[in-house]
């Protein structure tokens with residue numbers, strides 16, 4: 001008789017990669033989560049920028065039920081309507097002319113790096129392969145995306161990282177030295193660095209980067225995995241800067257909590273790619289994409305974007321007022337529904353105290369508390385969360 005090995009009970013069977021909070025979440029409603037004891041938490045994390053529509057959204061639930069009646073997966077060997085519709089809609093709403101779907105943020109960035117290399121090699125020659133990322137960047141945990149991520153503790157255990165990827169200061173003069181037209185294929189940046197401390201890149205700097213990358217024929221990739229899809233108050237963060245990237249990566253909120261990523265690209269980049277150059281089994285499957293179509297229409301709704309813009313600037317003003325009232329706050333940075341508060345103690349301690357007081361917030365580095373409320377959070381709930389934050393500071 002075969003021996004059945006029982007998995008260890010409870011959390012012991014999970015690989016210990018995360019410092020999980022001692023709270024078991026079982027249910028969500030609106031912008032609140034509930035633990036196994038029925039205790040409510042106001043959620044200012046959105047599942048790390050994923051749950052833009054909060055929890056238990058009836059429209060999202062209906063979209064999931066409708067999608068479950070259709071095909072779940074067939075592979076990319078066949079045409080399916082939802083993927084074609086979503087790509088067309090993203091093209092309509094952005095600078096892009098072509099879209100590639102995948103399954104996560106890191107996978108989207110890895111795809112974009114490959115597309116940039118193929119484009120640069122095809123148009124300029126075999127030596128144009130390097131990828132440049134910026135100080136403070138976070139682009140993911142796979143090999144090339146990790147090499148483009150500026151966090152020593154994430155990188156050190158996995159050296160040697162993917163070659164041909166370097167980190168450069170957020171400084172136009174440094175970039176002018178490093179962006180060699182003969183060897184650099186792409187520069188990747190987050191218009192608002194998320195994990196690196198919620199740093200809104202100076203728009204003038206980004207415009208200079210755009211001019212320099214055009215001059216040197218370097219593909220400019222915007223990683224809008226965290227700051228895109230409405231989080232800054234426009235559908236895409238690049239719209240506020242007044243320039244267009246050559247590629248843009250999306251993930252987190254795109255499919256309402258289901259795993260999905262996307263790379264949006266210009267005609268020129270797309271023209272360098274041929275059938276078989278890249279691929280993925282699950283990417284763009286009809287079920288997940290049907291949900292993404294619903295989420296995109298909801299987030300692209302001008303009334304939601306106006307809500308994020310106006311309430312977001314109010315949140316900024318409130319955080320600055322809190323900072324004036326307490327010596328615990330060192331700096332405030334952010335835009336829309338994406339804010340970082342530098343504190344003079346380990347940010348994890350503030351996160352734990354906030355959780356005990358019924359508010360979920362995140363860290364972004366050792367001394368930054370990060371808030372990423374669902375985009376649907378009302379004025380009153382924002383005020384309630386900020387009051388708790390002030391109290392725990």
Ligand SMILES: Cc1ncc(COP(=O)(O)O)c(C=O)c1O
Nearest residue numbers: 104105106138139140194225226
């Ligand atoms: C800006 C940015 N890029 C890439 C990623 C990686 O996304 P994923 O965790 O889906 O691989 C993240 C995740 O936090 C991110 O914030």
